[in-house]
Amino acid sequence: MSPNPQPFILHLQAEGYHPRSDKHSNVLAEAIAADLVRHCAIIGERAAKGAVVYDVNFTLRAGTADWNVDLVLGKPELGTAPPAAGAPILRRRPSTVEIAIEIKSIMTEHHKAAKNRKRDLDAHHDHVHNYSSLAIAGGVFVINAASAFRSPLRSETTTHRNPRALVEHCIDQLRAVASRAGTVGSGLDARCAIVVSANNVNLTASAFVTTPPAPQIGDPLHYDAFIQAICAAYSARF
Numbered sequence: 001m002s003p004n005p006q007p008f009i010l011h012l013q014a015e016g017y018h019p020r021s022d023k024h025s026n027v028l029a030e031a032i033a034a035d036l037v038r039h040c041a042i043i044g045e046r047a048a049k050g051a052v053v054y055d056v057n058f059t060l061r062a063g064t065a066d067w068n069v070d071l072v073l074g075k076p077e078l079g080t081a082p083p084a085a086g087a088p089i090l091r092r093r094p095s096t097v098e099i100a101i102e103i104k105s106i107m108t109e110h111h112k113a114a115k116n117r118k119r120d121l122d123a124h125h126d127h128v129h130n131y132s133s134l135a136i137a138g139g140v141f142v143i144n145a146a147s148a149f150r151s152p153l154r155s156e157t158t159t160h161r162n163p164r165a166l167v168e169h170c171i172d173q174l175r176a177v178a179s180r181a182g183t184v185g186s187g188l189d190a191r192c193a194i195v196v197s198a199n200n201v202n203l204t205a206s207a208f209v210t211t212p213p214a215p216q217i218g219d220p221l222h223y224d225a226f227i228q229a230i231c232a233a234y235s236a237r238f
Helices: 006-015 023-039 041-048 110-131 163-175 223-237
Strands: 053-062 065-075 096-106 136-144 148-150 157-159 190-197
Touching: 006 023, 006 190, 023 041, 023 053, 023 065, 023 096, 023 136, 023 223, 041 223, 053 096, 053 110, 065 110, 096 110, 096 223, 110 136, 110 163, 136 163, 136 223, 163 190, 190 223
Parallel strands: 096 136, 136 190
Antiparallel strands: 053 065, 065 096, 148 157
């Protein structure tokens, strides 16, 4: 099964993290879309036929409310041609959203950020399921385990005392987001925590953290389980 999404860590190594940029979330969204195509047979087969497309930074409307979603996959407009040879999936605006994934990063000020990001994910799944009870709402936390972080918006470097405890707190907040099984009720259909070590100074040293407290194989918050959960829900509903 898939490892952590490598294009994302390569982006952090090359460009670092800027809180006012959506580059990092776009790169991660693209990587998640590629893994869904690669590791979920039904999505891969439909994508190859042009029957499933994806987009990033998509405005999802439910009733009179709009929500910007980091990654969506769904049915294209009628008459859409399949992707060119060698291309696994088309990037197009879907006419019907079937998967909607929100990506939230917690790079510093973990306690404050985790509280706000949990609130964001709760609002996200409510909006997605107001749009359609069949739609799959996914949530991702990117959590920084580095002992320090240099934000481009600050002149000083922030020290993280006991980064392990900070990561554990953020993971607990993600576990506390409401979840649902099936198409009734409210909550996330799939979620994962991706833990990185990135101080935003020595960019090339940025790396995934795969040892505890990062979710391990068998944990529902592991990236593999996240991809599998979305695939299972998609296969059952669509």
